[in-house]
Structure formats: structure tokens, C-alpha cells
Amino acid sequence: MATAPATPAAAPAAAPAAAAVPASSVPRGQVDLVDFIDWTGVECLNQDPSHSIANALKQGYREDEGLYLASDSDEQLLIYIPFMQVIKLHSALFQGPEEEGPKTVKLFSNKEHMGFSNVNDYPPSDSVDLSSSHLVENKPVTLKYVKFQNVRSLTMFIEDNQSGGDITKIQKIALYGTTVDTTNMKDLKKIEEH
């Protein structure tokens, strides 16, 4: 847990903690935040209607290799993900084709209703440069943990893709972190049941 944040997120191969767990890529001590996403509020601008954000973000769909999120009129994508409770974001995982996979990803925390016209108005909380190894292997990118301590919503701006083509494809997006509110009633119930 303590090793990864020491190196800034931009360094692609320098994530020994993540590499150590190839099977389940969830970093130690973190959970997959997919259960805390407020699905009614999820938005994606410039998505191809036939390849929507659900293909990349939803459990089940994102594990399917054939389903992916694609951009429509150009290569950029703007994804807005609200959470049902406040979370701390530790790392993110992007999977996609080597050519059309995302390259530069800017993350903003708690910026509601952004448009393509104001992505440059605020400094991003973190900016990630993905390499093709990130996209193909199951390697999460560690983010600036301190910048994502109190996240109610996350906006991801995918600026360009690996090949510079007109269509960006993302097969899977996974977010790892912890919830701030430790008394999550949903989790408690689950433990009681088993």
C-alpha cells in the first residue's frame, strides 16, 4: 500500500505492487469501487450510442472482451461518474486495444457537469499517460492518492488515443480505492449472510 504512491502515477512500469498480483489486479487494501457508482448519474459525452459507457464500466459487461466503449465524432471522451458515498480513489485500470486505446487521461474530482469546452478551465487532479502495456495487461495506474481523498464524483477526460486516430475504444474501466464512510450498511449485511 505504501510503496506505490511514492512514485508519481505517470511512470508506467514502476508499479511493483500491482505487478505482484496478476490474477486479481486489485491493489492490496483497496476495493473495486464499481459497487458505489451512482448509475443514474453516469454520463458520457461523445460516446457512440451503440457502444455506450456501460460496456466499459458495468460489472459483467466490462469483463466481456467483445463489448467496448467507443468515441463518436472524434477521439475524445468525457466520462462523469458520481458515487453514492464519498470515496478515496487509489488507482484506476484502463483496458483497450493497443491501437485505439486511450492515451492521455485527465481526472477531475468533484467537478460536476463539465463539457468539452471547459476541460481546460481547471487543472486536473491528476493526469495519466497510458502506455500500450497498461491497456493490454491488467495493470492499474496508481493515482495521486492525496488528491482523491474526498471524492463524490469523478470526471475523466480522455484526450487522445494511442494511434491518434478518430475513434477511441475502451474495453474496461475499473476504479480502486476505499470508502470514507466505514459504516457501509450494505457491506455489513453481506458479511452477516455468509
Added chain:
Amino acid sequence: MVLESTMICIDNSEWMRNGDYAPSRFQAQADAVNLICGAKTQSNPENTVGVMTMAGKGVRVLVTPTSDLGKILACMHGLEVGAEANLAAAIQVAQLALKHRQNKRQQQRIIVFIGSPVKYDKKVLETIGKKLKKNNVALDVVDFGETDDEKPEKLEALISAVNSSDSSHIVHVPPGENALSDVLISTPIFTGEEGGSGFAASAAAAAATGATGYDFGVDPNVDPELALALRLSMEEERARQEAIAKKAAEESSGETKDHASSSNSDSVMAEAEPASNASADDKRDLPKEDEDAQLLQQALAMSMDEGASGAAAVADAAMAEAGADDDELALALQMSVEDTQMSGQSDMTKVFEDRSFVTSILNSLPGVDPNDPSVKDLLASLNGQGEQEEKKDNSDKPNTPEDGKN
């Protein structure tokens, strides 16, 4: 029930003074805008509509998106017509206005009315279109007025650049008899992608037009297919009946000649009467002429079959009714009667000399209006010879209006 925020760009350029859309392009556009605002705000109570102008002293937002219909309608008054429309700037300003909508959950839509030529390049418009699509803004275009300079092509290109999942539409409205708003009401601009919002459109239309009844008792907006089927079937039936009527008229003119020499008989009249009664009852619901003409033909055919005498009297009754409803038929019958008159002059005059009998028959027929000028004319022409003496006869009957004129 699409939750939507709409900006309507209206064209107030010099080209809108043209009167090819009654009463003028600008007024026709204003009516259509009012109707759209009504439909949008009714389809979802949280929907908002804004209005802006494209010409005059530059692009100007009159009302930012609001759900207050009064505000929207009020801003349409006292608009000045002048200068040229700036389509590209207008669309971008509209997008900006939509971006700052209060309820971010609303979908964004721009509706552009463009009656003036488009001076922009296709490329420029496509770039703007792509920008709209990227920002998830839908665009509807109402293309009317000028068609020069590849305007329709340019607008089509703009729409195809914006369109994703069929949410953007374009409507070309040529000048004609139909009002701009009437044409638009059945287009996807009003009905949206879902059938549900069609109700709102029809409700708005009903409110605007004063809610008169629909043809066949079916609202064409609610069930367009049924309405179309009904209309087609009615047209087919009309064509069929017309053909039958024509044929029957030809036949009757041939047959009356043969049966000409005869005296009148009440049984024939009795048979003709119920038929005309039925026709009168049906009148309210069904297209008058067709139904009446058909029944008339039936009555006529029945009397012929019977081989009865009194063809003249039948013809008279038939003519009286035909005169009220169908001029063509009346003419055909009159011709046939004239034939009869030639062959059996004495019998004819006998029948018509009994003027009180004829008028009583006329009054007893519910579908016949004795006041009808064509009926009068017919009677006058038939009774040309003996009308002087009959005048005295009929003057004591107040309910026979022929008297005065004869």
C-alpha cells in the same frame, strides 16, 4: 416524456417579409414557434424552452430556457424584421445558453427555423454539427422559404453531422396551402422519438385550433396508421360509388324512355321514401354525397325493376333529392326526364299539374330542402307550361316556398 431543454432560433431576417407562407413567413413562423413551445412544455412539466433571434442587430437571446410559457410567448411580440441571419453564430450561442441550463439532467436540443439563404460553407456547418454531437446536443431544422444556393443540401449535411441515434431531424416545408405549424405538427420535431409525446403535440394542437372533431372520430396524431387506413378506404369507396352512380345514371336515362307511358303510382313513391329517409339519417356521420347518391340509385333501380308506371314521378322525386345533393346526378336525371317528356307528354303534364301532390311529396322527404334553388329550378323548368294556373292553387299553402318564386 423526454426531459429536455430547448432553444428555438427564429429567423427574423429581411427574407421573412415574403408572403408565400400565409399570412407572412414571419407570422407563420411565430405561430409554429408558439405551438412548439406549448408542445414542449406540456410533454414534461420540467421541460424548459428558450427563444433567440438570428438576425436583426446580431444574434440575440430573447428568453433563456424557462418553463414559463407566458414569458416565451410574450417575447415573440414586437420583434423587428431586418438584416441577415447568422446561422453559425446562432447555433453556437444557443449551445452556450443550453450549457448553462439550470437543470443539468435535461437533454439539450436546438430548433432552428431558417427561411433565409445560408451563406455558410457546408464544411463550416459540418464542423459545428460535430461539435454539437460531441456535446450531446440534438438539433432540429425547419427549412422553409428560400431554397437557393444549395440551402437544403447544406442543412442536410449539418443534420447528418449532428445526428446520433436519430435524435435530430430536418423538415423541408415548401410554400403552399397548409400553414407551417400544421405541417410541422405531424413531424418528429413535435412528436419526438417516442410516441408518448405525440399526445402533448396533439393536445397543444387542440388547444391552438379550438379542439374541433377529427375525421372519422380518430385522432390522427394518436394513431396515424389507423387514420391513414380509414382515409384510404374512404377514398376507394368514394371512387367506387362515383363509378356506380355514373353507370346508373346512364342506364336510367336509357330505361326511362322505355317505361315512359304510364301513370303515377303511390307504391313507387312509398319505396323511394324509406330509402331517402335512411340517407338523411346517415348524413350526419358519413360523407353526404356518396351515401345519398348511392341510396338514390338504389331507390331508382328498385322502381325500375318493378317495371312500374310513373317513371316520371319517380324521376321527379329523385331529381328533387338529387338536386339538393348532387348536381351532376340532377343533370343526368333532368336529361332523362326530358326524354320522357318528349315521348309521353300528356302523362307528364298530368302528374305535374297536380302541384299540391308534388309539393306534399317534397315536404314529406326528410332529405329534401324545398328551398334549395336547384330544386326550384328543376320544378320551374318542368312546369314551365302550367305554372300560371298552379300559382293560385298553391298560394294557400304557406309551407311551399316554390310559390313565391314561381
